[in-house]
Amino acid sequence: MADPGDPDLMAAKSARRKQVEGMVLYPLDWLEERSGLVGGIKYFLFRKVPGDTGWAHTLGSATLTAFIVQAITGVILAMFYKPSPDEAYASIQHITNDVTFGWLVRGMHRWGASVFIILLFFHMARVFLYGAYKYPRELNWIIGVFLLILGMFEGFTGYLLPYDQTAYWATVVGMNITANGPFVGTLMGQFLQGGPAIGSDTLARFYSLHMLVAPGLIFALIGLHLYLVIRLGVSSPPWSKEAAGDEYIEREEPPPARAGLVSPATRQRPQP
Amino acid sequence: MESGPGDEKTHLPSPTLWPIGFAIGLAALLVGLIVSWVVVAIGAAIAVVFGLLWVIDLSHAHGGAEGEPPPVAEAAPAGAPPEAPAEPAAEPERFPRNRFLEGTTLGLGALIGGLIMVPSLGLVAASGIEGQTFKDVDLGPLSNFPEGQFIITTFVEDPAAGEVSRRTAYIRYNGLLGELPSFTILSNRCAHLGCPVQPNGPVASKPSEVVVDKQGNVVRKLTPAKPAGFGCPCHGGQYDTEGNRIAGPPVRALDRYEYSIVHGRLVLGSAYSVAKVKDTGKDAKIKKELLHNPGQHVEGPEAWLWPIPEIRT
Numbered sequence: 001m002a003d004p005g006d007p008d009l010m011a012a013k014s015a016r017r018k019q020v021e022g023m024v025l026y027p028l029d030w031l032e033e034r035s036g037l038v039g040g041i042k043y044f045l046f047r048k049v050p051g052d053t054g055w056a057h058t059l060g061s062a063t064l065t066a067f068i069v070q071a072i073t074g075v076i077l078a079m080f081y082k083p084s085p086d087e088a089y090a091s092i093q094h095i096t097n098d099v100t101f102g103w104l105v106r107g108m109h110r111w112g113a114s115v116f117i118i119l120l121f122f123h124m125a126r127v128f129l130y131g132a133y134k135y136p137r138e139l140n141w142i143i144g145v146f147l148l149i150l151g152m153f154e155g156f157t158g159y160l161l162p163y164d165q166t167a168y169w170a171t172v173v174g175m176n177i178t179a180n181g182p183f184v185g186t187l188m189g190q191f192l193q194g195g196p197a198i199g200s201d202t203l204a205r206f207y208s209l210h211m212l213v214a215p216g217l218i219f220a221l222i223g224l225h226l227y228l229v230i231r232l233g234v235s236s237p238p239w240s241k242e243a244a245g246d247e248y249i250e251r252e253e254p255p256p257a258r259a260g261l262v263s264p265a266t267r268q269r270p271q272p
Numbered sequence: 273m274e275s276g277p278g279d280e281k282t283h284l285p286s287p288t289l290w291p292i293g294f295a296i297g298l299a300a301l302l303v304g305l306i307v308s309w310v311v312v313a314i315g316a317a318i319a320v321v322f323g324l325l326w327v328i329d330l331s332h333a334h335g336g337a338e339g340e341p342p343p344v345a346e347a348a349p350a351g352a353p354p355e356a357p358a359e360p361a362a363e364p365e366r367f368p369r370n371r372f373l374e375g376t377t378l379g380l381g382a383l384i385g386g387l388i389m390v391p392s393l394g395l396v397a398a399s400g401i402e403g404q405t406f407k408d409v410d411l412g413p414l415s416n417f418p419e420g421q422f423i424i425t426t427f428v429e430d431p432a433a434g435e436v437s438r439r440t441a442y443i444r445y446n447g448l449l450g451e452l453p454s455f456t457i458l459s460n461r462c463a464h465l466g467c468p469v470q471p472n473g474p475v476a477s478k479p480s481e482v483v484v485d486k487q488g489n490v491v492r493k494l495t496p497a498k499p500a501g502f503g504c505p506c507h508g509g510q511y512d513t514e515g516n517r518i519a520g521p522p523v524r525a526l527d528r529y530e531y532s533i534v535h536g537r538l539v540l541g542s543a544y545s546v547a548k549v550k551d552t553g554k555d556a557k558i559k560k561e562l563l564h565n566p567g568q569h570v571e572g573p574e575a576w577l578w579p580i581p582e583i584r585t
Contacts, residue, residue: 085436135284169467173506176465179565182305182577186565191400196582199436201399 043230050236056130057234059123064222066116070154073109074211081161083207085200088163113155120151132235140228143221150218157210163203171206172198285330293322306573403584404563406542412483413537414453416494417445422513424471424495427540440468441529441540442502444513446554452533454554458502458515459527459543466566467506469526471499502526514549514556523569525549528558542583547571 032038049057080099082091095102124144127133133141160171175198179189194201297319304311409427417423422442429437439460446454460468480495501518502511510519515526525548530541545564548571550557561570562581569575 085434169506173465173467176566180567180578183579185568185578186580186582187400189400189565190402190404190582191397194399196402196404197437199433205399 047230047233049234050240052237052240053234054237056126056237059119059126060229063116063119063123066112066119067218067222069112070109070116071215073105073112074215076105077109078211081207083161083204085163085203088161088203092162113158117151117155120148124148130235130237134235137228137232137235140225140232143225143228147218147221147225150214150221154210154214154218157206157214160203160206161210168198171202288326288329290322290326290329294319294326297322305577404582406540406583408532409540410534411443411492411538411540412494414445414533416481417443417455417538418496419445419447422471422497422499424475424497425492426490426494427492428489442471442497442499443538444553449554455531455538456514456553456556457529457531457540459529460502461527461566462504462506462509463517463522463524463526463545463566464504464507464509464520467504469502469504469509469511471497472501472503472510473497473499475499514552515546516549523567523574524571527563545570545581 028038077095080091080095080102082088092106095106097103127141127144156171156174159174160167175189175193178192179185181188190196192205193199194205297315297317300315301312301319302315304313304315407430409429411425411427422444424440425443426438426440428434429439442456442458442460444456446456448454460470462469475495475497478496480493482493483491485491499513501513502515503509504520504522508520509517509522511522511526512518515528517523517525525546527543527545529543532539532541543563545561546558547561547569559571563583564570564578564581568578
């Protein structure tokens with residue numbers, strides 16, 4: 001048996017190891033050198049958070065996960081759904097009863113909608129109770145409020161799509177509540193229902209709002225929300241031992257991603 | 273002064289009580305909308321005064337406390353003399369041609385964006401502006417409607433729109449008023465939030481009369497009934513046989529339809545709203561209002577919260 005401390009063996013191993021590492025790292029380095037994506041993702045995932053963050057801080061990610069589930073199942077449902085008054089209900093029946101696992105995907109989307117809203121409220125409660133909405137994170141709270149409104153709007157527009165009696169009359173009630181807004185309420189109600197009365201345009205309009213307009217806005221606002229989370233950092237809980245008013249310590253420049261492997265030579269300013 | 277992650281100074285206004293006065297003013301204004309104009313005026317005055325004080329407070333706190341140099345005006349007029357040399361220019365010197373090109377790029381971009389967005393958004397918004405219309409609907413010979421009982425009449429309002437425009441009206445023949453036949457025609461749209469109201473009491477003492485067209489589509493369906501009133505299944509609004517609200521959340525009586533009699537046939541016209549009907553049957557005194565969305569008052573001080581009716585042609 002070879003001596004593990006044998007320098008020759010070590011050298012051989014490390015040579016092979018280096019070769020394997022190179023095979024793995026080469027594509028990553030190629031990508032990093034041309035896009036900075038690897039460093040960007042590392043910056044996003046391996047940022048520092050306060051030591052006493054806990055499970056409550058995962059509610060935001062949980063909400064995001066619920067939204068991604070909604071997006072994926074929604075795209076799949078859109079492949080089978082037909083947004084016209086004559087076909088909508090039948091296509092929902094088809095999805096539920098005939099399509100393989102259609103019942104499962106529809107169920108995930110239907111129940112996931114509630115999960116999304118519930119998690120939104122839990123996340124909001126966490127932020128409120130921890131005081132995490134305070135300076136300098138007020139703007140992120142405001143973005144969150146818009147996300148909440150858009151989430152509820154998704155629920156409202158999605159409710160019509162099965163086009164059964166419950167869906168139809170619940171939507172009539174919802175649109176008439178809108179129409180009860182003072183002064184311009186009537187215009188808003190008729191705008192929402194896509195015409196002077198609820199009809200075939202209403203369903204198509206709700207479908208478009210539900211799967212194009214609102215999700216697009218939600219994606220954009222989530223991007224902004226996360227940008228601010230990364231820029232401002234995660235707040236400590238109110239009981240944190242690390243007092244929030246500590247002296248600011250200038251941290252050392254973090255080493256660049258994949259330092260020493262692909263870092264281009266430092267360019268010198270041409271001397272006159 | 274650049275403020276980055278390393279800038280640990282908080283930029284917060286100090287606590288102030290002005291917003292409380294501002295909120296009281298707004299609340300008084302909203303209450304005044306229902307109570308009286310005087311309260312509106314007082315509320316508005318309070319809100320404006322306290323809002324101004326608040327803004328002044330904020331601007332003092334922002335400008336004074338920091339001792340920062342005032343921010344450089346972003347777009348100095350092109351002809352203005354350059355800034356004092358003591359302050360090193362944050363941006364490199366700009367030339368008129370540079371500014372012109374920037375302005376042109378932004379202007380052209382805005383123009384192209386506008387050309388695309390205005391028609392698109394206009395198309396979307398138009399649906400809210402068009403307003404409700406009603407087509408005349410033939411409901412068959414007058415003999416369909418015996419005196420003194422309601423006929424639950426279901427019909428297609430607009431054949432082009434098809435099944436989604438199927439509506440229901442409760443129609444009662446009241447006998448002759450002078451020489452002309454008098455009808456009470458109630459819309460089944462609840463005046464609370466638009467659910468379909470149902471007759472209270474036994475419905476089909478006789479089978480429904482169903483009229484079918486050549487393709488086999490149901491044109492109209494007439495079911496006799498003698499209800500004691502009408503009730504809404506959604507939130508429990510109750511109406512009497514004249515459509516007046518007697519209980520629950522509705523804000524006015526049931527809407528009614530205009531009608532005409534053409535060659536001995538009953539023809540349905542537009543719907544209109546009614547706050548409350550006095551007397552009954554052919555003696556009913558009805559003050560016709562423009563058709564409004566369910567839930568909107570058509571009479572009294574609240575009515576001016578909803579100046580826009582559903583029919584606007």
